[in-house]
Amino acid sequence: MGDVRVRFTDDLARHPAPPLGDLVQQSMVQGRRLRRRRRLAQFGAGGSALVMVLVVGLAVGPFGVGANDVGPPGGAAGGSPARPVGSAPPSPVQRSDGPPGLMGVDDEGRANPFRAGLPTSSTTVIGTVRIGVVPDGDLLPTTPQGALELLTRLLPEGKTSGYASLQGSGAGPSTPYVQLYLDRGAGPGMLRLSVYQGGLGGNPAPGTVELTEVPDNCVQNKMVTVHHPDGVQVNLMISTCVDWGAKGTLPARPVLSVDEATAVAASPMWGTKLPAEFVVTGSKRFPSLARSNG
């Protein structure tokens, strides 16, 4: 053992260390940032819970009035039909620090004619996929244009249009969040995609596929999330309307199945960096992207 340590010491002596400099101070700055992000995430979760409590409270009525009026178990008093024993749906997961625009909090920031009241969302794990290996080659930071270029290549055959770069709630400036329309012959349908790097730890294992359904939100009606390595999550939203900007939204058919969306979002090429070819080609193909207020 002594010999091993002596030889390590010799090796270290041959490779002199650079000065530590202000490493400790810098780590404190970085640590404060981590704390802030964590607090924000907790605040977000707390806020969501509070909203839910308020909504439930308002629905039930003050001081529980009405809470006892639902009749006996079994729903015989005109409530919703009784659920068969053992058929409880999977527990929804409320996301607190998810990708931009998630949770159905009107990411349009305006009234949506296809939504009524506050949206309710549920997220369930629907499977796992194998995330392949990124092909060799140069990588560049993911841009909205690069993300659109890759997305158009991964989508099933069809005509694409309506390209836009979005700024959703919770999206950082470097969070690519894009939109396009895909027409597979039955009219255009809208898709939105975001590539988001989550907070520290707590991320599901790479390859985990989640489905978030927000029935009240036609823009994010279904969202497939595929978790990639390093906390990266790719969210592909399948809309049941198309967004015409200031003109509002119009109903539209979903243009991808959940399986197809999973295949797109599971491409190993997604990440905070993309193969350079997509970024370069995307910047030429989409030189001036519309900026939706989505």
Add this chain to the structure above:
Amino acid sequence: MADEDFVEFAQAAAGRLRDAAFLMCRDWHLAQDLTQTTLAKVYANWRRVRRADDPHAYARKVLLRCLIDQQRRRSSRELAMSAPPDRGEEHPAELRMTLLDAVATLPLRDRAIIVLRYWDDLSVETVAEVVGVSAAVVKSQSMRSLSRLREVLGETRAELFAEERH
């Protein structure tokens, strides 16, 4: 007050953490980054960490986790480095394979076990806790790794095994 505690801890731990990181990755720049990230995470949880039995062991655990994450990221995303890792100046007399070179041939977990065990001088139990394996695995992997190192270095020096015989 908590900040003062942390600064005291970080100043005492930074050099040693960075050396351990370097022995595992052979790149001072990366070792510096990993150490800073490690200390940042420790600082973010300092209130809890300072109450732990051994904040240094916790920091090593975080460091190892950062290194594993970095390796995973590198293997899946990054290009081959344009320049070789910082290896310092090599003189003709030093062209023989060093222990550092030999350790680099081991898988990351085994590298960590060797560095923590023989450079940081941690007990088998502490290494097991930091690496997240059982004490038996630490012992058996140490033995195998030392054997492998001896093979790679082309040596038959018994001292390399001395400790494992106890």
